[in-house]
Each structure stands twice: as C-alpha cells, then as structure tokens.
Amino acid sequence: MKIYDDLKPLESRLWLIEVTIIVCFTILCCSFWYLQVLRSEYYRTLSEENRIREAVIPAPRGLVLDRENRILVENRPSFSIVLQRESITDLAQTLENIRRVPFLDITAVLARLNKYRGLPSFVPIIIKEDVGPAEVAFIEARRLELPELAVKVEFKRYYRDTAATSHILGYVNEINESQLHYPAYKSLRPGDLVGQAGIEKRYDSLLRGVDGRAREVVNSRGRKIAELDRTEPIPGHTLVLTVDTELMKVLEEAMRGKVGSAVVLDARSGELLAMVSMPAYDPNAFAGHFSREDWSSILLDPNHPLQNRAIHNLYSPGSVFKLTVALAALQEGVITPSTAFFCPGYVSVYGHTFHCNKAGGHGAMDLKSAIVNSCNVYFYQVGKKLGIERIAKYAHLLGFGEPTGVDLPGEEPGLIPDPEWKKRVHGADWYGGETISVAIGQGSLLVSPMQMAYHAALVATSGSTFRPHLLRSYADSNGQVYPHEVTEGRRSLAIDNQYFDTVRKAMWGVVNQGGTGYRAAVQGHDVCGKTGTVQLASKTNIRNPKAPPSELAVHSWFIGFAPLDAPEIAVAVFIEHGGAGGEAAAPIARVAFETYFALHDRSKASS
C-alpha cells in the first residue's frame, strides 16, 4: 500500500471548482459595490420613504360669529366607525362580524371598501358616520370580537340656526374633481373639505387654516412607531359677520311657509343685518363625507332650497322701479315735483293702449300722489318724455344692472335693457312701447332682492351708503383682529339731494298716508317704502320655468327704509305669489322694522 496517493490529477481538477467559486465571489463583491457604494443614495432614499410617513393634522376650521359675537358655525366632535383593513385576517369572517352589527349595512360597507380599495391598508375606512353614544359603546365594548372596527373622532361643521342662516353661511363638502384644478385650491387633495356655498365658500381661504404635518416612523405594516417632528396646524380665522341672529330668526319665522327672500341692510354702512331666503335647508346635511338621507330631498325639492333667492334669482322690479324713473325725471328736468298728469285709467301711446292699475283712473296726479298711489299712467307719460337711455343711465346709478358686490358667491348682475342691449341680444330695434313698460318696472328689467335693498339704502342716504357686505372683521388664532373695511359702493349720484327728499317724502306717504304700503307701517317710527307687483309669470323666475299652479297669482315686492329723517335700515322683501301691492311683502318688512327698532332700543337701554 502506498503511503501517499498520487493526487496530482485530482488537484488540477480541484482548481476547476475553486475557480468557479472565485468567479462567483467576485460577482458578489461587484454587486455589493454597485448596491452599497454606487447606488447607496438611491436605496437610502427608498429606505427613508419606507419608514417615514407624513401624517396630516387637520387645522380646525374657523368659527363664524354674528355682530353680537353669537356663534353661528362651530366645530363639534363627530364619531365615525372605521374599518382597519390591516387588522383583517379573514375577510369572510370580518364581513360576517359586520353583518352581526345591527346598525351597519353590509352593502354600504362593501361599497365603501370598493370605493377606497386603492388606499394603503393602514388608512382606516369610514364605514358609518356620525354615530351616537349607543353605537360607540357597542363597538368599544366589542374590541376583542370585532378587532377590525374602531371609533374615530373627527371635527365636523355644526350650523346652529340652520333655517335662518343657511344661505348666508353655505356649507362645506368634499372638494370635487373640477375644483381640484382651481389655483386657489392648489394645496388641497381629494377628500378635503371646502366651502361650497355662502360664507364658507367666499371666505374659504380665511376659514380653512393651515394643516399641520407630523413626520412619523412607521413599520412595514404602516403602524406608527415614533414621531420625528411635527408642525402644529394653524387654525382658521374666526369671522365676525354683520348679521344679527335675532333679527334673522324673527324674519325666518315670519316668512316660514312662503317662498321668497328678505334683505335688511344698515343703510349707513351697507352692513347686511339679515338675509333670509325661503325655503331654507339644513347645511348640516352636507357637512360630512357621506350624503345624508335628507340630502336628495333637498336637491329634488321643486322650490330649490339651495338657491339663495336674494342674489341668485332675478325678478321684474314692478312699481318699485318708479322711484328710479321719478329721480331720473326730476334730475333731468323732465318734470318738477309739482308736474301733474290726469289719469283716466288708461293712456294711448305709440298706438297701444296702456292701462293703469286702478280701472277708473286716479284723476289728477302730481309726482307725490303718483308714487303714493303707484299710478301707471303718470309714469307712462314721464317715461315717454325721458326715453330709455336716460332711464337706463339712472337705473345703473341707483344700484341695478350690475352685482352689488356683496361678499357671497354667485351674485347675478340682473338686467337693465336699452337699445344697444336689444340689438346685441335680440338683433332687433328698440321700440317705443318697451320704454313705456320699463317706466313702470315691467318689460325686460331684472333685479335681485339684494339690489333692491341696496337701491333702498341708496335712496335713503342720497347715495352715501356702501356696498352691501357681510364680513365685519376676522381674527387669527393669536387673537389679532383685522377689521374688514368696506369703502366702495358710495356713489356721488349726480342727483340733487332735494329730489331725493321729494321721493323719500313720497315713500313716507306710501306707508303712512293711505298708500299701497300701509301694511309696513310701524307706530312711532317713520317707515318709508314702495310696493311692487310682478305680473309676468314666465319672467319672474328665470331659474324656475316650471311654474306651480299658484304661479297665476302675482309676486309681491316691498322695499323701504326707516326712519325718514336719519335712515338707519333699508329693507327689501320679495314674496313669490305674494299678491299685488305688497300684500304679502309689506308685513314682512314691518316685522323687520319692528324687530330692528325693538332690538335697537333694547341695546340702547342696556348700554
């Protein structure tokens, strides 16, 4: 037996194995060089992204107060039931568990799950919103049996005096697809809440605040392990509005059951003291992520409660427009206060016979008695002398034909017709008979209740009021108050004060000397006003062509101010199908005047 084997051939073949292994090791070293040296920055970023998540801390939305600092909108805690998908081990079992919860609807839950299936699994999905204490207790007591379900607290908008304030405040809702592209909403993401109407929309950027951010370390299942740093949210501004909740509530009560709107302005400053549009709606129905049951009933209501009739709807001004014609005629020297016309009950102009509102005629009329009695024949004559261009010029001066600039979204500009407009829109020439219609507030004229209230304030103050506005001041979270000064809207009207005086005295007569507006009279206060009747059903509401049966009845206007000597408030009321001559509108205005003076006297007494 050989002591040593001859292993030379084997040794050379051993090399084959060793070389293979050396090659493999070289490849390994190269790949680690590549991953850990050349590409380490890239992978370091990936590992940071893996472990660091940015969580949004929602900023509380600002409160909204009325002029007496009474809360109109606040945030209240709302409890939602969420499904934590990362805790689901067996989906079938989870669904079976959910089916056993009496207040959860399995089809709704499945729909929500499907809608949000793209979200990462650590994001809980809300399956039931706004649950009560009983439901919260039910879920909390079954943590062991229902580990996938949890209760989440969110802050939701809560609107207090919903019917009275719904159209002023508006509502918030999830941002929609097209809004995401607006530059103003650049920082928002799907699912964020934004103001969709009213003050909530107009001052969204003030109310919204700035969301905070927390950078937190999460594990592979997305569970928070630690917090790296955080930026606290900056709460939204608190808005103080010019409105008086008490006045709004009384007005809302007076108008309940009617369709229309009422606007009350501080005649001196243009501050909006009250604005009610009926029917109202409950903004709380929109406040969340889900649609509540009453949501669709709001949308389908034939009276369109979402419409703010004070600025969104346009109506013919009716006889109220006679004030404009009177002022224009006085300033232009077409008539003097003592110019008289005889009213036989009708007049023939431009080959047509136009009737007065009193069949037998009013007899001899000077300007004041023509306004007090709302005599059509008088104004047919005046209108014919003035001509449409001059009527249109003064109508614009007195607040019509363009938005008042009130700080609410979607205000309609209205329409003051003239030959140029007729040519442009209808491609036809103006004919004289149209001027006669316009002179008594009929024809193509369209105005909004907001414009009417502004108009009343302009007449009351000889043009020295300011544009209607709602925001009085706002305060940031540090308590710094920023007053909101409105300096526009005051007009040097190129109308002599004496002519305003003439018209104002006539308006006093309308209410207090057996005129058409007697229903607005308030004992001890010199209420001035003018009524209006809108006869044309089809033009009364451009947004509501499907007229209900009662459409046959005429619509009712009343505008006015008080007191005569030093006007404090200006009022405009419009009631759809409210009857002729301010039948339904004037009593609402009286409520506004009465309430204003009662509140005013009370606050004077207390101070």
Add this chain to the structure above:
Amino acid sequence: MIDRKLLVNLDWLLLLSVLLLASIGVGLVASASQSLTPHYAQRQAAWCIIGLVSMLVAMSIDYHRLIDRAVLFYLPIVAALVYLIIFGRIISGAQSWIVIGSARFQPSEFAKVTVALMLAKYFADFRQNIVSRRELGTVAWIVGIPLLLTAAQPDLGTAATLFPLAGAALILAGTRFKWLVAIGLFGILFCFASWGLFLKDYQKARIVSFLTPEADPRGSGYHSIQSRIAVGSGGFYGKGYKQGSQSSLEFLPARHTDFVFSVLAEEEGFIGTISVLGLYSLLLFRGFRTARHARDRSGMYLAACLTTLLAFHIIINIGMVAGLLPITGIPVPFLSYGGSFLLVTFTSIGLIMNVRIRRTVN
C-alpha cells in the same frame, strides 16, 4: 482521543474564521430579532456551543473510520426521510422536522454530511482519471434518493444543496465535459419538472417575482426589493449596529434566518459585507487547501465536497440577498439562525479539520 501530535496540523486560520463568523452570527441574530419574542441570539449562541462540541467530536474520530461506516449514517437518514414523507404531515405541520422529546431535527440537513461521506467512501479507491457510466449511475443513486425525498417534502432549497456535492465529486473523479453539461442540464430540467411536480404556488410566485420584482412591489417581489433596499441603504459604512430601519421596522422578511446577511449589509455597510465575504473566502480557501494536501483520496473527496457544499450555501444565499438569485430558503453558514443547520455546518468544519490534522502519517 486526539493525539496531541495531531494538533500540530490543526488549521488555526480555519478555526479562527469559524469562530469569528459564529460570533458575528450571534450578534446579527441579536440585532435582527430585537422585536421578536424568543431570545433567538441566546439560542443561537447555545447552538454554536453544541456545534463546537460536535465539531470536536467530528474531528476526533479518524475520518477513515467514519467513511468506512458511511452506510450506517446514510441508511438511517434515508429511513428518516421516508418516514417524514409518510408520517410527516401527521406528526406536525412542518414536514421537514422530526420531533424527539423537545428537540426537533431536520434529517434533510444531516443528509448533506452523510452524502459527502458516502461519496468519499465510493471514490476512495477509484483510480481512473475518467468516470464511466457505472460510477455516474452509483453517484446518481447516492445523491438522488435523499434529493428526491427532500424535494418531495417539499424543500427544494435543501434538495438543491445536494447537487454541488455530486458535482464536486464527479469533477474530482474526472468527468467528461459533456457529462458535466448533461448533469447541469439535468439540474435545470429538474427545476422545470419540479415546477409542475413539487412547487407550491408561493414558490412559483417567488421565481416569477425574481424575474420581474418591480411588477408587484407589494406582492411577492416585495421581499426581494426590501432586501435590496436594506443592502443599498447601508452604504459604505452602514447605519450602525441595531440601527437598520429595514430590519428593526420589519420590512425585511426572515431577517434572522435567510435574510440575516441583509441585516449585516444594512447595519455594517460595504465594509461589513466585504469583511464577512473575506472571512468566508478564508474559510473556503483553507477548506480547499485541506483537500489539496489530504493524505489520500477519501480525505480529499470529503474535504472538497464539504467545502463546495459550504460555498454553495454562501453563494446562493448572498446572491439572493443581493437580488441576483431567486428567494430559495437556503441559509448562510454560521450567520443564519437555525440549530440543525448550525450543527451540520460545524460538523462539516470538524470533518474538514479531521482530514487536515491527519494529513501526515506518523
């Protein structure tokens, strides 16, 4: 038992690299299992001590005596594998474990050493320079039986580790290039066949995800991507011991077993990976040196086969960590947590040392 003269030839460098790697392993398991409840690091340390004892035992008995009795080791292992196929499912959920009292063993791990002993025994007296079909057939039987039994568990990773044993033995014995190519092709064919025969859906998903890991980053490609992120984000110097976010925040799968090398790469950086690769190179270099200087053929076969086996584990596992190879479940020697595998690794080192200390005839 060990003649003191034998210690003259003891491979101190091999012993040093083994001790260093085992210590690093305990440290890595401690870091990787921070958030896990059992004290894996302590268990790993305990297994290392048991492994060292079994290494000494494997060293002390003359390897000739072991090789002579190779069949006595081989047959019980095959029997155990058969037993597992029949009763494995019934005894416990895991089919690759045999439970005796409180101890659990993986016979497929021990099959690796016994197959090496069998091959060494078979080729001890083979003096031609080229193998014939007869030898090929015998090797196929020796390796094939435990391989198929393990593959049927199914534990394809462990089964695959028997291929390099056969490969190493056949290369040493002298095999025509075309035969080697044929064996390689057979290996590939085996993989394709097992796709239909043995592979579970999750295993198929692993292979698909290896080919296109970014296609479904939250799905089965996830582990491969997370491992690469762990390795790459370690950078040159690493994030520091126990500072690896990928590991401590549980982004890494099987981080104390199959992906323990990712933890090393993340926490100790390129310096750490190169150092450990260096230690492995030293270990393998000493192993092949032992084979080259072995006293006889059986010693050479034994040392070469076992060293190749270790090299195979290292390359496949680290290749997987680097994202070069699919996820197979093959652990890395000395670093991965796992008792049976540690025991087998230490025993293999013991047998290599056994060959080394008995290289001179006294």
